[in-house]
Amino acid sequence: MFEMDLRLQQDSLVLGDFPLCRLLLSKDANYPWFILVPKRAGVSELFDLSPDDQAQLWKETTCLAETLKTEFAADKMNVATLGNVVSQLHMHVIVRRHGDAAWPAPVWGKVPAVEYGPGQVDAIRQRLRVLLDDTYEEA
């Protein structure tokens, strides 16, 4: 039975669902920072997923990254699964821009998180609703 890790619940907002993954938004307005969490129990490493689920994770990750790159005017997309702190498998898909708060360093641990202001998260939800294909269901 799939349950989201408590730390992921605390540090992010649920935006919606793809067929395999729940889509989260990190509570850090420094960067448009998204996280995909496969809705499978007991999975920590990529290779813990079945081959079909692996292919689906790759598809959801790559499609999301490609969409975000254009629509959020990224200079580079950062895609990573680390899991040293939260062992539940999750994939970061982060829009990076020249001159963002951590550029060119990776985002983790670089600068304190900044809270989203009123309406900003709703604006992101609305943008995604239009951008993502019909396999995406808003929460």
Place this chain on the structure above:
Amino acid sequence: MFEMDLRLQQDSLVLGDFPLCRLLLSKDANYPWFILVPKRAGVSELFDLSPDDQAQLWKETTCLAETLKTEFAADKMNVATLGNVVSQLHMHVIVRRHGDAAWPAPVWGKVPAVEYGPGQVDAIRQRLRVLLDDTYEEA
């Protein structure tokens, strides 16, 4: 025509080749830190690869991570493509252990690189020769 980025050449050693990717070892003995570079020209983002190449990159990445996890006794594998400094597409596949030099932080920019001692790189080459399947060719 595929050419390796100069920064990647400086910071790593060539170990061998998979069908799609060149396999590098980062010149940092703090962690068994490997890098896969697709042998394609002009590719920066995952989605710049053809669908077939994407599937192959995923396969090479996941197989390498699974093999390293067991054989190098990883507590967690870190898999990431960032590219903020070196824009040529490259995938980090890093063996992480509780108590390693950066644990539990990501490895980038955390502690200075440590040089490999005499024989250490050859030992890694030998281990990989035995571990990896016959799609791998040692350089």
